[in-house]
Amino acid sequence: MNKPYNNKAWFFILPVFICVAFSAIVPLMTVINYSVQDIISPTQSVFVGLEWFRAMMRDPELHGALLRQIVFSLCVLLVQLPLGVGLALSMPSKGWQSSAALVVLSMPLLIPWNVVGTIWQIFGRADIGLGGHALSTLGIAYNYASNPLDAWMTVLLMDVWHWTPLVALLGFAGLRSIPDAYYQAAQIDGASRWAIFRYIQLPKMRGVLMIAVLLRFMDSFMIYTEPFVLTGGGPGNSTTFLSQYLTQKAVGQFDLGPAAAFSLIYFLIILLLSFVLYNWMQRTGSKPAGSDHE
Amino acid sequence: MARIEFRNLGHAYGANPASAKDYALQPMNMVWEDGGAYALLGPSGCGKSTLLNIISGLLVPSHGEVLFDGKDMTSMPTRGRNIAQVFQFPVLYDTMSVYDNLAFPLRNRKMPEAEVHKRVHEIAEILGMSDVLKQRASGMAADAKQKISLGRGLVRKDVSAILFDEPLTVIDPHLKWQLRRQLKQIHQQLKLTLIYVTHDQVEALTFADEVVVMTDGKIVQKGEPDALFERPEHTFVGYFIGSPGMNFFPLKLDADGASIGAHKVALDAATLGMLKSANHTNNVLSIGIRPEFVDLAQPGASGALEAQIDSVQHLGTCQLITGTVAGHAVKAKIDTSIPVSTGSHWLRLARPETIFFCNDERIAR
Numbered sequence: 001m002n003k004p005y006n007n008k009a010w011f012f013i014l015p016v017f018i019c020v021a022f023s024a025i026v027p028l029m030t031v032i033n034y035s036v037q038d039i040i041s042p043t044q045s046v047f048v049g050l051e052w053f054r055a056m057m058r059d060p061e062l063h064g065a066l067l068r069q070i071v072f073s074l075c076v077l078l079v080q081l082p083l084g085v086g087l088a089l090s091m092p093s094k095g096w097q098s099s100a101a102l103v104v105l106s107m108p109l110l111i112p113w114n115v116v117g118t119i120w121q122i123f124g125r126a127d128i129g130l131g132g133h134a135l136s137t138l139g140i141a142y143n144y145a146s147n148p149l150d151a152w153m154t155v156l157l158m159d160v161w162h163w164t165p166l167v168a169l170l171g172f173a174g175l176r177s178i179p180d181a182y183y184q185a186a187q188i189d190g191a192s193r194w195a196i197f198r199y200i201q202l203p204k205m206r207g208v209l210m211i212a213v214l215l216r217f218m219d220s221f222m223i224y225t226e227p228f229v230l231t232g233g234g235p236g237n238s239t240t241f242l243s244q245y246l247t248q249k250a251v252g253q254f255d256l257g258p259a260a261a262f263s264l265i266y267f268l269i270i271l272l273l274s275f276v277l278y279n280w281m282q283r284t285g286s287k288p289a290g291s292d293h294e
Numbered sequence: 295m296a297r298i299e300f301r302n303l304g305h306a307y308g309a310n311p312a313s314a315k316d317y318a319l320q321p322m323n324m325v326w327e328d329g330g331a332y333a334l335l336g337p338s339g340c341g342k343s344t345l346l347n348i349i350s351g352l353l354v355p356s357h358g359e360v361l362f363d364g365k366d367m368t369s370m371p372t373r374g375r376n377i378a379q380v381f382q383f384p385v386l387y388d389t390m391s392v393y394d395n396l397a398f399p400l401r402n403r404k405m406p407e408a409e410v411h412k413r414v415h416e417i418a419e420i421l422g423m424s425d426v427l428k429q430r431a432s433g434m435a436a437d438a439k440q441k442i443s444l445g446r447g448l449v450r451k452d453v454s455a456i457l458f459d460e461p462l463t464v465i466d467p468h469l470k471w472q473l474r475r476q477l478k479q480i481h482q483q484l485k486l487t488l489i490y491v492t493h494d495q496v497e498a499l500t501f502a503d504e505v506v507v508m509t510d511g512k513i514v515q516k517g518e519p520d521a522l523f524e525r526p527e528h529t530f531v532g533y534f535i536g537s538p539g540m541n542f543f544p545l546k547l548d549a550d551g552a553s554i555g556a557h558k559v560a561l562d563a564a565t566l567g568m569l570k571s572a573n574h575t576n577n578v579l580s581i582g583i584r585p586e587f588v589d590l591a592q593p594g595a596s597g598a599l600e601a602q603i604d605s606v607q608h609l610g611t612c613q614l615i616t617g618t619v620a621g622h623a624v625k626a627k628i629d630t631s632i633p634v635s636t637g638s639h640w641l642r643l644a645r646p647e648t649i650f651f652c653n654d655e656r657i658a659r
Contacts, residue, residue, distance in 0.1 A: 181381040188378070188379050188446075189398055190399055203387075
């Protein structure tokens with residue numbers, strides 16, 4: 001068979017290339033373009049090199065937001081993963097109970113993000129909210145609008161309520177794919193409940209849990225809508241995360257150059273952390289556990 | 295090691311079974327002798343796996359008892375029974391090494407690590423896996439994985455029985471023979487009661503001392519391989535064992551003898567008497583013969599049947615002819631030296647090999 005050598009193939013990928021260009025490359029280039037210029041007016045701009053990057057790296061407000069962001073994402077992962085896996089393990093596996101549990105569980109995932117924020121904003125209010133009122137009736141001083149710790153707890157709880165079901169659904173799908181023979185063999189081998197979890201269920205869920213970790217990390221690292229609606233970033237700037245700070249810069253103060261530089265830094269941080277996380281999970285999964293004997 | 299006995303054992307998945315149809319396993323009495331090698335043969339869904347799971351304790355039977363050496367084990371959970379079971383697909387603990395896989399059942403039973411080490415090496419020796427103990431189990435080939443699954447059962451002391459649930463399904467054909475021989479050697483070496491579930495008759499016949507044939511949740515015959523071939527107790531056995539299966543023709547009885555369609559069948563007085571006593575209105579009589587025992591005959595020869603042959607296939611050592619006798623399908627294996635063409639032929643059913651059935655059960659040879 002003779003293979004013709006020409007450049008026709010490029011023609012076939014052209015449509016995809018155009019789509020990707022307009023959806024990703026052109027906007028990204030625009031941002032890169034802004035990040036190296038000082039835009040004084042729509043018609044007047046000056047090339048400033050890496051000046052904005054240097055400025056943003058030294059910005060104490062960005063440092064604060066980044067620290068809060070990392071702590072928040074860490075909390076999200078530490079709470080939602082074990083909780084989601086626990087939920088998946090305790091869900092009924094067959095019959096109508098299983099379907100019912102799935103529907104109830106996925107309810108929070110179906111609610112628009114700003115509605116989630118509004119729900120929790122009202123829920124936490126001491127005067128009319130069920131949660132806030134109940135707490136104040138019990139004599140607990142709680143006010144997410146004035147106490148930073150309360151605000152943090154509320155944002156975290158809201159995110160747990162909103163997104164743990166995703167982890168649980170993924171974990172449940174992973175569990176369902178384990179053939180019965182594994183559990184039967186485990187019974188024959190006399191495995192304890194913990195051993196079944198550690199040596200059968202967890203290894204078989206590894207793939208989907210890896211996706212869950214990456215999704216939850218990236219999403220929580222970019223969180224914007226819910227805390228914006230709930231606390232507006234306050235009290236003070238105690239719940240101002242990276243996205244919100246970026247929006248303040250870009251839309252609020254119209255500092256396009258610094259905001260663009262910030263966007264790129266933000267993007268690189270997420271890319272880097274996801275890459276590190278993914279590789280770390282790949283490695284821990286592929287070396288035999290407990291091979292210290294023999 | 296144990297002698298396993300079923301007493302009126304049956305299982306129905308639904309509550310209150312009323313008719314035979316409601317049982318996955320018909321109530322039965324059965325003994326599996328200590329050290330015997332049994333094959334459990336039957337089509338998919340006949341209750342083989344249900345029976346196996348009852349022995350291993352994964353399923354508690356709804357009726358009757360299971361006894362190990364005379365001791366009632368019916369409600370004893372799996373972990374208390376010391377059963378080794380190998381499933382259709384290899385079950386491994388993916389994250390562990392081969393050594394840890396084999397050690398897992400012992401560690402679960404809190405055996406001291408020194409003893410674990412000794413047992414694992416003994417079993418690895420028997421399985422021929424001593425040099426791969428450090429390897430990761432998930433990277434092994436399918437046959438090695440099945441051996442590890444078996445090893446996890448054998449590694450415990452005083453194993454009551456080894457149960458195989460179609461263990462060669464995922465093994466490459468050229469490795470099947472090898473692995474089967476190895477399994478047989480292990481059985482001979484350890485002298486354990488062994489029950490081997492399969493739907494492959496060749497596997498069952500070559501592996502086991504005794505073959506148990508099941509269909510519709512019922513054991514229809516338990517016997518040595520040649521008995522299944524020569525004296526099937528049930529039409530199902532005749533049909534299921536052998537390749538192709540037995541030919542069956544309905545038998546009509548009247549005052550002066552028996553006939554298939556318009557052809558008289560020559561019978562001796564004793565057989566005829568037996569058939570006559572079974573010939574009631576609700577009973578269905580039939581005659582069965584294996585394709586190996588059907589021969590060509592001279593046209594019009596006495597006791598021969600006229601057949602319409604539709605196809606002739608050369609199978610190497612013989613030729614298989616397929617056709618109809620009085621509207622019923624017939625297959626015969628004929629020596630390759632005899633020329634046969636499609637069309638009308640006369641067939642003779644070799645006399646001592648014909649078997650008579652009443653309502654699917656054998657009444658006379």
